[in-house]
Amino acid sequence: MILGFIAGLVALVAGAELLVRGASKLALSAGISPLVVGLTVVAFGTSAPEVAVAVGAVLEGKNDIAIGNVVGSNIFNVLFILGLSAVITPLFVNRQVIRQEVPIMAGASLLLLVLSLDRNLGLLDCALLILLLAAYTVFLVVQSRQEENGASDEYRNLAQDTSRWDARWPVQMLLMGAGLGLLVLGSRWLVTASVSFAQALGVSDLVIGLTIVAAGTSMPEVATSLLASMRGEREIAIGNAIGSTTFNILGCVGISGLVSAGGLAIAPSVLKFDIWVMLASAFACLPVFLSGRKIARWEGAIFLAYYIAYTSYLILAAQNHRALPAFSNIMLSYILPMTVVTFVVIILKPADRR
16 A cells, blocks of 8 residues: 555656646647646646546445545645645736636536535536536637737746757647656556555545545646646646636536436535535635735645645544534634634735736
């Protein structure tokens, strides 16, 4: 198990390097902005492990892992990935993300909640999600090609790259294909090892899906976003996390639901708690992104702290730990009110117009 875990991490890092390089150069060759590449090709590619795990879980009759994987991965994408990326280096947010992509992500999260109110995602519900994903992807590509001044500073910097060996699109596609292959393989090794650890501890399928599997299948997004952030390709870092979250809802849930003959059953605990945390995480991006069009380090630290608190709650609840009532009381009485005040300050502070 330990060797599988280590091998998975190595494959993820190598795959992320190949994918980010190939996607960046593909953006230059095809005339598409890095943001759109991050929102589509990179985001969809790094979400392939979530699709594979969800479909496999549904075929094995483990719907809780499939739903927990999607909900947990989305919480992980926003709170952990964006939070950690911002702690490493402040992320300046493209206007398109603020005006379009975050509202779409929040809208998709809200739609999933509405469709789940009857505790079942039927075939028609999942077909609707797939149609919305196709329309969203076409819209992004057409929008990018129609923008006369759509290239960002980051995009222009890519044009100054003097390397030639990967200047042709077949090489770029090969890099992306190899990167995605390593990401999927590494994620599979990592998840297999992690689930073995979790099952040895006697944790339920739902908690495994919300934590171990969600974090494991999101490792491609972690590696890709952090590497893109450190390389200065911040639009891909943000676009990857936001795009993956949207794809998880529209694509992962849609595909796995269509594979299932009777649709996807939603556990009562997911509907009462976890899906609301996912929705809150999506809407929390709006005030943060609006504050000067960037995610500051301290804002990233808040996101990270909330992910740690959410995971701690799941672990305590799974074990019915005696510290759970005190932990819940602290969160409700102190942490949540402080968060509301913090978001009000973020909204009211003067915007940074750089």
